[in-house]
Every structure is written in C-alpha cells, then in structure tokens.
Amino acid sequence: MVSVNSIAIGIVALASLSSDCTAIDASVGASVSLTAQKQYAPSAGSMQLKVMSFNLRTSLANDKCTSGCWEQRRWRAKQLVEKYKPDLIGTQEGAPDQIEFFTSNLSYASLGECAGECKWNERDSIFxxxxRWEVLGNSTFALVRVTGNPTAMWGAERKLFTN
Incomplete structure (x- = not known):
C-alpha cells in the first residue's frame, strides 16, 4: 500500500554477456516519478497501487514460431491487463508496434526511449x-559495467533511463 500522493517506480532488465573474451554486465531499465491526479489523491488512509511487468520479447526477432510470436502473444497480454487493471505496466524489449499496441488498445500512456543506437528500436517502457497519474519529470543516464574492451559489445552503449 502507498500512503503518499507521489510514487517512484522502476524496472530493470539485466544482461551478462561475453564474447571474444569481453564481458559486460548491463542494467537497462526505466523509472518514473508520478503524482496522483486530484480525484485519486489518497486521504488520511492509503491507496492501492497495481503494477505489472512484461518482457515483450521484441516483435522484430526472426523467430520461427507457431504460437510464441508477438502476433499471438499480444492478445494474451491484453487479456491480462484488462483482467487485473494495473495502474502501471513495466515492459522490456518493446518495439514500436508493441508500444503502440499498449497505448492504442489499452488506453495507457507510455514513457521510454531506445537503448543505445536504437537499431532495433527496442526500449524499456513504463505505461x-x-x-490517474501525472508525470513529474524525466532524465536519461547510462549504467554499464564493462570488463575488457568496451567498444567490442553492443551493451557499451545501452542506457538506463528515468522518466
């Protein structure tokens, strides 16, 4: 239970990668500071906050699948969101079409930006x-630990962002 008017929440996706004797531990995530809209502001008591998290598994992957592709998975995600009605949804590996699906089909607004160069347009987002909620601010910063040659891995350019 949250008993204040403002909250901060974050999601993080962790990756430990190694290639050509180069290791990288990258934390990629999102956080957001929100304040309750006036009609939802808690009184002397507390209010309930529902949060969900999905690893969307980018729709841009060249997966050979019969039931695991985004085209099939998105409707199950929609059913879960409609059933539990979360205030906030954290996602990882979201491509533009996946983010658009959540905003247009589920009436959520989103915050998030690409990690690194945005080649695949993947982003961690908070919906x-x-x-019910008003965004208080946002900023971006990197958070990566690299052993060896930092330019040898894609993760050297990954970002952790706050919205």
Whole structure:
C-alpha cells in the first residue's frame, strides 16, 4: 500500500554477456516519478497501487514460431491487463508496434526511449493511466559495467533511463 500522493517506480532488465573474451554486465531499465491526479489523491488512509511487468520479447526477432510470436502473444497480454487493471505496466524489449499496441488498445500512456543506437528500436517502457497519474519529470543516464574492451559489445552503449 502507498500512503503518499507521489510514487517512484522502476524496472530493470539485466544482461551478462561475453564474447571474444569481453564481458559486460548491463542494467537497462526505466523509472518514473508520478503524482496522483486530484480525484485519486489518497486521504488520511492509503491507496492501492497495481503494477505489472512484461518482457515483450521484441516483435522484430526472426523467430520461427507457431504460437510464441508477438502476433499471438499480444492478445494474451491484453487479456491480462484488462483482467487485473494495473495502474502501471513495466515492459522490456518493446518495439514500436508493441508500444503502440499498449497505448492504442489499452488506453495507457507510455514513457521510454531506445537503448543505445536504437537499431532495433527496442526500449524499456513504463505505461501509466494518464487519467490517474501525472508525470513529474524525466532524465536519461547510462549504467554499464564493462570488463575488457568496451567498444567490442553492443551493451557499451545501452542506457538506463528515468522518466
């Protein structure tokens, strides 16, 4: 239970990679500071906050699948969101079409930006109900630990961002 008008929440995807004797531990994530809209502001008591997290598994992957591709998975994700009605949804590995699906089909607003060069347009995002929450601010910074040659791995350019 949250008993204040403002909250901060974050999601993090961790990756430990090694290639050509180069290791990298990258933390890629999102956080957001929100304040409750006036009609939802808690009184002397506390309010309930529902949060969900999905690893969307980018729709841009060249997967050979019969039921695990985004085209099939998105409807199950929609059913889960409609059933539990979370205030906030954290996602990882979201491509533009996946983010658009959540915003247009589920009436959520989103915050997030590409990690690194945005070649695959993957991003970690936080979705929120704009009628219930107001965003207080955002910023971006990198958080990566690299052993060896930092230019040898894609992760050297990954970002951790806060919205």
């Amino acid at each position: 929120y109900k704009p009628e």
